[in-house]
Amino acid sequence: MINLKDRVIGVVMGGTSAEREVSMASGKAVAEALRALGYSVRELVVDAGVADQLREARIDLAFLCLHGGWGEDGRAQALCEMLRIAYTGSGVLASALAMNKAQTKSIFIQNQIPTPAYCPALSRAFVFDTMKFRPPIVIKPTAEGSTVGISIVRREEEFEAAIQKARAFDETPMAEEYIEGRDLTVGVLSGQALGVVEMTPRSGFYDYQAKYTPGETEYIAPAKLPPEMTEKVRGLAAKAYSVLGCKGGARVDFRLEAERGPLALEVNTIPGMTKLSLLPKSAAVTGMSFEELCENMLRSAVEAR
Numbered sequence: 052m053i054n055l056k057d058r059v060i061g062v063v064m065g066g067t068s069a070e071r072e073v074s075m076a077s078g079k080a081v082a083e084a085l086r087a088l089g090y091s092v093r094e095l096v097v098d099a100g101v102a103d104q105l106r107e108a109r110i111d112l113a114f115l116c117l118h119g120g121w122g123e124d125g126r127a128q129a130l131c132e133m134l135r136i137a138y139t140g141s142g143v144l145a146s147a148l149a150m151n152k153a154q155t156k157s158i159f160i161q162n163q164i165p166t167p168a169y170c171p172a173l174s175r176a177f178v179f180d181t182m183k184f185r186p187p188i189v190i191k192p193t194a195e196g197s198t199v200g201i202s203i204v205r206r207e208e209e210f211e212a213a214i215q216k217a218r219a220f221d222e223t224p225m226a227e228e229y230i231e232g233r234d235l236t237v238g239v240l241s242g243q244a245l246g247v248v249e250m251t252p253r254s255g256f257y258d259y260q261a262k263y264t265p266g267e268t269e270y271i272a273p274a275k276l277p278p279e280m281t282e283k284v285r286g287l288a289a290k291a292y293s294v295l296g297c298k299g300g301a302r303v304d305f306r307l308e309a310e311r312g313p314l315a316l317e318v319n320t321i322p323g324m325t326k327l328s329l330l331p332k333s334a335a336v337t338g339m340s341f342e343e344l345c346e347n348m349l350r351s352a353v354e355a356r
Contacts, residue, residue, distance in 0.1 A: 053350070053353050053354070055090065055112065055349060055350065055353065056089055056090055056091070057091075058091070058111035058112055059091050059092075059093060059109065059110045059111050059112075060085055060090050060091060060092050060093070060110065060111070060112050060113075060114055060349065061092075061093050061094075061095045061105075061108050061110030061112070061113050061114065061136075062078045062081050062082040062085070062092055062093070062094050062095065062114045062116060063078070063095045063097055063105070063113050063114065063115050063116060063117060063122075063127070064077065064078025064079070064094065064095070064096055064097070064116045064117065065078070065095075065096040065097045065098060065117070066097060066098070066101075066117045066118070066119070066120055066121070066122040067098060067099055067120055067121070068117075068118065068119030068120030068121070068122060068123075069119060069120075069199045069200075069220060070118035070119035070120070070199065071118075073118050073323055074116055074117050074118045074119075074122065075096070076323075076325050077116040077118070077323050077324035077325055077328070078094060078096075078116035078324075079094070080324055080325045080326055080341075081114055081116055081324050081345050082094050084341055084342045084345040084346075085114070085345055085346070085349065087342060088342055088345075088346055090349075093108060093110060095108050095110070095113075097117070101121075101127065101130065102130055105130060105131070105134055105136065106134060110136065111136070111137070112136065112137045112138065112139075112349070112352055112353070113131055113136050113137070113138040113139070113352075114138075114139045114345075114348070114349060114352075115127060115128075115131075115138050115139050115140055115321055116321065116324055117321060118321055118323070119199070122321065123146060123149075123150055123319075123320060123321045124146055124147055124150035124151075124194060125142075125143040125144065125145075125146040125147035125150070128140070128141070128142055128143045128146050129143045137352050137353055138352055139299050139300070139348050139349060139351065139352040140298065140299040140300065140301070140320055140321055140348075140352075141295075141296070141297045141298045141299060141301065141320040142296070142298060144296060145295050145296040145297045145298065145320060146320050146321075148295050148296075149295050149297065149301075149317070149318040149319070149320045150194050150320070151193055151194050152169075152191070152193050152194065152225060152317050153169065153171065153193050153225050155295065155317055155318060156169055158294055158295060159291065159294075159315055161294075162290065162294045164287055164290060164291055164294070164315050165287075165311060165312065165313065165314045165315065166314055166315045166316070167189075167227050167228040167229075167230050167306070167314050167316070168184075168227070168228040169225055169226065169227040169228065170182045170184070170225065170226050171193075171223055171224075171225055171226070172190055172214055172217070172223075172224045172225055172226040173223075175207065175210045175211065175214075178210070178226045179207055179210075182226075184226055184228070186204055186205050186206055186207060186229075187203055187204060187205045187229040188203075188204050188226050188227065188228060188229050189201065189202070189203055189204070189226070189227040189228075189229050190202045190203075190204055190210070190213035190214060190216075190217050190224055190225075190226055190227075191217055191224060191225060191227065192217050192220040192221030192224055192225075193221050193223055193224060193225045194221055199220055200216055200217045200219060200220040200221065200224075201217070202216055202217070203229060230306040230308050230314055231308065232306045232307045232308040232309065232314075233249055233251075233274075233306070233307040234249065234250040234251070234252070234304070234305075234306060234307075235247055235248065235249055235250075235274055235284060235304070235305040235306070235307050235313065236248050236250065236302055236303065236304045236305065236329045236333065237284055237285055237288035237302070237303050237305070237333060238288075238300065238301070238302050238322070238329070238330040238333030238334055239288050239289055239292040239297070239300070239301050239302070239303060240299070240300050240301075240334070240344070240347060240348070240351070241298070241299065241300075241347070241351050242289060242292065242293065243289070244285035244286070244288045244289040244292075245285075245330075245333040245334050245336060245337050245339070246272060246273045246332075246333045246334070246335070246336020246337050247273055247274040247276060247281050247284050247285060247333070247336070248270060248271065248272045248273070248274060248329055248332045248333050248336070249270070249271040249272075249274035249275070249276075250268050250269075250270060250271075250329075251268065251269040251270075251271065252268045252269075253268065253269075270329075270332060272332045272333070272335065272336050273336045276307075280307075280312070280313075283312065283313060284305060284307075284313045287303070287305070287313055287315060288303040288305075288315075291303045291315050291318055292318065295318055297318065297320055298351065299348050299351040299352060300322065300330055300344070300347075300348040300351070301318055301319060301320050301322065301330075302318070302319040302322040302329055302330045302333065303315060303317075303318050303319075304316045304317050304318075304319070324345070326341050330344070331344055
């Protein structure tokens with residue numbers, strides 16, 4: 052086993068995306084966990100000058116806790132490769148594909164992974180007349196995380212306001228079939244699916260406020276599902292991770308509909324990493340502590356490449 056405790060680990064957090072605050076919380080939690088395990092850790096709070104910041108940091112390995120924007124879409128990963136710094140998580144291509152929800156869903160469809168119907172939200176006429184979508188539908192940025200900029204359109208008249216909200220984060224938002232059902236998520240670590248977690252938001256919609264406001268969501272870990280459904284969801288999570296070419300730790304989100312079963316929504320290649328985040332909750336279902344999860348993710352950065 053490779054000894055990483057004689058190397059300098061840079062926990063990279065911050066960034067310039069709408070998820071900077073979440074990234075900071077993840078990075079602080081990971082840094083604390085790795086220090087408790089005896090690793091030499093430097094906390095790197097980066098911004099638009101990330102190239103120079105990484106070059107000057109003198110680290111041996113980057114534990115990436117950047118969410119959204121160029122932190123999760125392959126650009127930070129490409130920068131690490133150019134600087135010859137090993138890093139946690141998926142590589143350049145998998146990161147870029149997973150960050151683009153339309154590309155992700157296209158790959159799901161090619162590989163028989165059930166997913167809600169979708170189309171580019173080019174205009175109200177295109178979505179409702181040409182593509183024949185009917186409310187309710189979801190309007191969301193194609194490449195953003197933490198449900199930033201997302202809306203549920205329950206009447207056609209609400210379309211324009213939803214598009215303007217999404218375009219604040221993305222030039223080409225997408226429209227997606229709204230699925231009435233249960234919110235589930237599954238962590239995947241080095242190809243192995245972890246536990247299934249259910250999220251039950253008080254508002255009925257698992258949006259940014261429900262995710263990050265204490266008391267707004269109940270988390271059930273493990274999710275109360277029949278054993279065969281648990282294994283089906285875990286199998287689909289591992290398959291989604293695999294077909295995108297992911298590495299390290301990731302998280303796959305689902306909507307469970309009564310008739311069609313689990314429908315895959317997206318893959319998060321750098322999921323939240325506070326002790327209350329979903330990937331740690333999924334790992335805890337299997338008996339893995341937060342510290343063990345961080346260490347396993349760190350080791351995968353070296354062993355998987």
